[in-house]
Amino acid sequence: MASLPTSLDHCVIHVSDWERARKFYVDVIGCEAISRQGGYMFRLGDRQLNCHGKGVTAEPVARLPVQPGNSDLCFRWDGPIVGAVAHLKEQSVHIELGPVRRFGAQGDGTSVYFRDPDGSLMEFISYHG
Template sequence: MALDHCVIHVSDWNRSNMFYRDVVGAEVVPRGAGFVYRWGRQQLNCHGPGVRAEPLARLPVQPGNSDLCFAWDGTVEEARAHLATCGVAVELGPVPRQGGRGEGTSLYFRDPDGSLLEFIVYP
C-alpha cells in the first residue's frame, strides 16, 4: 500500500501554481476548473476557486491548514539556498526529524496560504 494523493486548498491559483512549481518542483497539471500538483507518481489534488469537489471530509480542508513534508534530494544547505533564492523564509531549522525513511534533517516554511511545508533531507 502507498499513499497516492492528498488534498490541499488554495485561495489563488496563479500564486499557488507558481509557488508549488518554482519552490517545491511540482508539475502543474490543469484539471477541470483547477489544477493538481504532481511529482512523478505522487500528487496533491487542489481545491480552490471554481472547484466543486465531492465528496469532502467532514471538516473540509481550508486554505492554510495543511502540513506537508517533501523529501529534498540534496543537502540541507542546498535546500536553504533554494528557499532563499525563491524568497521563501525558513521558519524553523535545520532540526532533526523522523520521516518515512527514518532520521533526517528538516527545514520548515510556509506556502502562500500559510500551510506549513517541510523539506526533509535524509543522509
C-alpha cells in the same frame, strides 16, 4: 503484521489563488502543474496534490473542504539540507524553523520548515548527512 498492497497516491491542499499556487508549487516544490476544473493539481513524481479552492467542488466525498493553512506536508530533499536552504532563499521563501533534526519515513533526517501561499506548513527533509 502482513504488508498490505497500499501506498500513498495523493493528498489534498487548499488553494485560494490558482496562479500564485502554481508558481509556488512549480518553482519552490518542483511539481508539475496539471490543469483541472479551472485550477490545477500538482504532480511530484508518481504522487499528486489535489486542490480544493474556487471552482473545484469537494463534494460528495469530502464532508468539509480542506481549509487555507490546514495542511502540513513534508517533501524529501534529495541532497544535503544546505541545498534546500539555498533554494528557499533563492525563491524568497521565509524559513520558519531549521535546519533541525527530525525523524521521517526513512529515519533520522534534517528538516527546514516554511509555508505555502495559503499558510499551510511545508517541510523539506534531507537524509543526507
